[in-house]
Amino acid sequence: MVKQITEGVSITVETFYQPNQSNPLNGEYLFAYRITIENLSTVPVKLLRRHWHIVDSNGLFREVEGEGVVGQQPIIQPGEDYQYVSACNLRTEIGKMYGTYLMENLYNKKNFTVAIPEFKLLAPFKMN
Template sequence: MSQQVTEGVSILVETFYQPAQSDPVKYEHLFAYRITIENLTIYPVKLLSRHWHIKDSNGTHREVEGEGVVGQQPVIQPGDSYQYTSAVNIYSEIGKMYGSYLMENLFNKKKLTVAIPEFKLIVPAKLN
């Protein structure tokens, strides 16, 4: 589990290896990740977009950008949280992800860049 607070917004990440959707023979490993975004500020924030860095231990580096998350641009009220689950496929047994969300303070329309903390993607057998 990884957690970081930026600009009063907390990001908590949990990962889950998905063996049924992975194919180790082809070096394809699917991980689900659950992200909880908690608004610790006194104003509502809107998640506008995301920017991910995905790195495999084989040296592959991908960047993914897009509007919102899982098809939504949630508004998170002060003291509330928003949670979603998504997935990523990597092509080695160890990898990592990190990135940022572009958010908007709906009180003053100021844009906020909120860090998504780095988290590891490790096939459980590699931990033995």
């Protein structure tokens, strides 16, 4: 599990290899990740956009950008959190992801960027 705080917003990431939805013989590895976004500030914030960098161990680099997360643009009140689960497919059993969220301070209507800490995607059988 990794955690990072940017501008009063805490991002925590947990990852899970999905063996039942992976096919290593075909170079298909699926990883789920749970993200908890906690608003440690004194103002409500809204998640507007996401921007992901995805890298696997054969050097393949992808970017994913779009509105919100899992079809939502959550508003997170001070002291509250928002959690979601998503997934990423790789062609190798090892990779990493990192990125940013574009957030809006709902009091002053200013946008700011929150870092998503780098996290590893690692199939358990590669840990030995």
